[in-house]
Amino acid sequence: MKVRTDIVRMYKDIHGWVGIISGLALFVAFYAGAITMFEEPLQRWASPPSRLAAPVPLERTPELIRAVLAEHPEAGRGYQVNLQTGRENPARVSWQMADRGADEHGARRTFYAALDTDGRLQVEERGPSPVAQFVDVLHQQVGLMLDHEIAMPIMGAIALLYAIALVSGVIVLLPSLVKDLFALRSGKNVKRMWLDVHNLLGVFSLPFHIVMALTAVVFAFHDQFYDAQEASFAYTEERPAVAAAGRMIPAEPASPAAVVASLSREVPGFVPVALAYGKGRDSAPSLRAMGRDARYGLRGPTYTVAALDPASGTVKDTDYLGGRQDGWGSTVTSFFALHFGSFGGVGVRWAYFLLGLGGAFLFYTGNLLWVESRRRRERKVGTVKQTRSTRVLGALTVGVPLGCMAGISVTVAAAKPLGAGATEGMHSLIYHAVFAGFVFWGLLRGSARGALELLPAAALAMACIPLATMLFISAHPAEVILVDLVAGASAMGLMAAWTGTRRRVCAGPRDSVWSDRKAAARKGLS
């Protein structure tokens, strides 16, 4: 396709700049996002066995709820009955309390309840591992662990830059699309090879990236969008407040067992995983069923929601209930499901996992290209000394991705020694210590030497995951071994990358940021 050359050149500049500004943040978002595809299995892997007694059978749940409400009346504002229990969900009944002054996204404390063998109430604040949740937040805030209110507009700005990068990238590629698409020229010209990889990845995952950019803009700015619409258009009704304190649940709501029976009659195929008893907007009792249906996309990352009549358990609101929605509801649900990969079962989750990693790699190759093209321009004017911006960017391109991968690995592995006392804050601290260490080391040593030293370190961090499983196997019996296998394979992949990098550092073109011939001579490797 023909595009005017000045337009192509203009968009090439724009693509480079928006890419270089947003690329590293997007790497973190996509790498962490790929891992959130397996948030539930990861939480099962990371959660230690609970000290609570085994969950009571569903039929005895009302007894447990009565005991909870007698001792903890504040739970009456809203509690959850977990229909599927396990390491990641140890208690039949749990409830949350917002910390004082916390808003919709603020910190919450969760309590877990069980009945011991004598029928006495046990309440425990030590729940399943928060590490999967931490990775999810890292993903949502593109690696910026700032206050949610500050991080979200920054994430939104990154998402807008990402959208511009997609459009400009397509425009730049259009004229040579047919010629370049299936080409992967792995010859002497390394930049050409990286460009081919970048184009190949970009074009074939373009629909995925369009979905992610458009949904991320909404996730960042939905409050502002709603506020602007409310201010502009002839609607006065506000969005419902999230936590309206009020009186306790008055009437006896339907028992969990009755609700489950009613659901299986009314919506066969829908598998409820939890029931949330609580308060609606006017502090009237409310009941929501969380669950999934393999035939339909889900409104959330792991489940969808249906509002039920608390007295009878019959379905009241089918807006997000697959198969019972109208066109508007299923359209809106599809936007969420397309972002979360919460449709089509485990196959789609693996596909999204690979697309997410592919996306992260796309941004990494973009950064490499920026560094490489800078380098060539410099050579034309006769200097081979790299400018500071190229050196810093090259170092960051090594330090940030490897730091992110290593930080997530170490903080996930730390779930085992930390045990039930782990908090999101501890996991955040561990992640950031490792991440900052890698970035600092990369800047200190430069991209070539930094990569040589940080790649084995990242592989070691990755290997910490199966090592932690083996070391703490007595206190924390292994579960979901697949996590260990994938981490082990990734560690080996990083070692393979190290071998390749070493070859290039020692024998590759001397004017490259990837060259360190002096080191090679010192070590007698060349």
Place this chain on the structure above:
Amino acid sequence: MSAPLLTSRDWLGKASAGLILGFVLALGLSGLLAWAIGVSDTFFSTKGQLAMWSMSPVWCLVLSLCFLFRSGLRAWTMLALASAVVWAGVYATGMLA
């Protein structure tokens, strides 16, 4: 071709027009969409959510393509004109608060 060549030099003027007026345009169009599909009383309905979601692609497209205007000034003028037309439509439908 007689049109002057486009460069990335005038990016700030164009991008600011795309960012600000792109939002204004997206907001106006979402109002027209809300009117067309009959969003009734609350934006928390599924129709209302759809109208909210529609802002994202419009804003992203305007922001991405605003660089095709000849200059920053032209971007501001044309997008302001388009916004005026859309918001006149919003007024005509009686959607304006």
